[in-house]
Amino acid sequence: MSRAWTAEAFYTQFEEPPALAEYTQHVREFVARHDAENRNVVLITSGGTTVPLEKNVVRFLDNFSAGTRGAASAEYFLEAGYAVIFMSRQHSQFPFTRWYSHTTNPLFDLLKEPAEGEDTVSVSQDHVQGLLPILRAYHQATRRGRLLTVPFVTVTEYLFLLRNVSQAMAPLGHRGMHYLAAAVSDFFVPADKLSEHKIQSSDQSLTLRLEPVPKVLGTLVDSWAPDAYVVSFKLETDGDLLIPKAESSLRKYGHQLVIGNLLQRRKYEIVLVEPHDHTWIRLPTPPAVPPHEIERDIVAAIAERHQAWIASV
């Protein structure tokens, strides 16, 4: 038998994450500061959420998402003058520092040890030109207080934070934007079904029963952030389902825009689906040098729509 969990019932079965109150307070202060300066504020959610299979969690379900879409978008929103609440999966891609990850381009490889008798560690000269604009943009965002980080791991943490952060953004009215790029689990194990200890391995098969996570997008649009500009994402692997599912989501939740993307082509092609229109964004082939990220075009298109929408009220 399947129970369809309502958002309310979902929240009551789990305890509030310990850091929830603290993060909520940070967001309130961040919002008040930028509200006072009439700045647009975007909440970007990024990365995948986990679904623990045990209370003392060893195993979990996860969603494929490095968080590149969200981290790249954050950089372009900052460039466009937004203040950014970056609510992301712990250890997923992070704005600016993502260019120097320890696996693809370790900063340690670019740092020179001091010469004999000196004590300065510096970036080798041939990398300064590439690093400097990124470093400057990072320092500028942090120095000016334009970037607030809120981390999550589990889908439960994500859903508590999404509710509180959305409510804390309500004072922004139409200047608030929700850019929901996180890959949120569709299924979870209810609190009362969680195994206390690590599920023991054996030579037997294991059957897991998962229940659907309630869709909170409707509650967000109707109650938490009724005046905000809300952008959701739809990731599919079957091209035939992409636009029908995006349109059905818009009809169901009544928000402003769905960004549709296919797993295989997500870095080169997306579609902006609006109630009476859809617009493809495709990167030119062959790719531009220096690399042109599709998030630059996405953010430009969305910021323009957001501005028109603010002006229209």
Place this chain on the structure above:
Amino acid sequence: MSRAWTAEAFYTQFEEPPALAEYTQHVREFVARHDAENRNVVLITSGGTTVPLEKNVVRFLDNFSAGTRGAASAEYFLEAGYAVIFMSRQHSQFPFTRWYSHTTNPLFDLLKEPAEGEDTVSVSQDHVQGLLPILRAYHQATRRGRLLTVPFVTVTEYLFLLRNVSQAMAPLGHRGMHYLAAAVSDFFVPADKLSEHKIQSSDQSLTLRLEPVPKVLGTLVDSWAPDAYVVSFKLETDGDLLIPKAESSLRKYGHQLVIGNLLQRRKYEIVLVEPHDHTWIRLPTPPAVPPHEIERDIVAAIAERHQAWIASV
């Protein structure tokens, strides 16, 4: 009905990972070079493995593991004179660079922009003392060719790599060590049961049937690396199971040592379980300043046993 997969049957159902031949060749060359210099070589496996639920993978099962144990141990094995094959989950913790992750201690925060008219990016002076020993050890390991990296993501990739790397290490005889710290999935979805596309969300519950991953430790000990010193790990959340399960693993697979640890206390307390003995290692409380990592003690204890074992043959 449950099928118990043998190691052989497991391998035949999946295609070889595309990069397998290339990594195998890198390991062969690495082993040959250090073998010629009579150096001990340790294979460290680190991080968790994933179990895709779809062929075009959006969702997967994962194991809790940041890879800290493996990454820290790699540093201490290098310090002890070992050459290290670091076979780790992509984006998990990495030796040396782990001290400056973008979430806890971002290097970007330590880098100073150039003064007016200059073009040097350097580490701010108050951080040089902390960074320099780590940077020197990293450069030394890479410059001397003592550290080889082999990445994996899925449990299938892991098992193919483990087989080939172990076989490639066979020429080392007793000087080879296997330090199997990766958190390997116990269950998987057989290739012929994988859904082609993303499992659609719905308001229905989802039932997953997983089958046990074959234990390849026996095959490793008996066939792939019969002369190597083999260390496996046992992670539990229930303290009563820790030593019995470690002892049962030693009896079953016939290897040299199991490192037992409880999820909750793994950073402060572990137990070395050998056929006729077990030895606890506990960090002193209150913790030492500067921080003393338990991996320093683990590696010292294991390297000593490995040396005695090499001498005894």
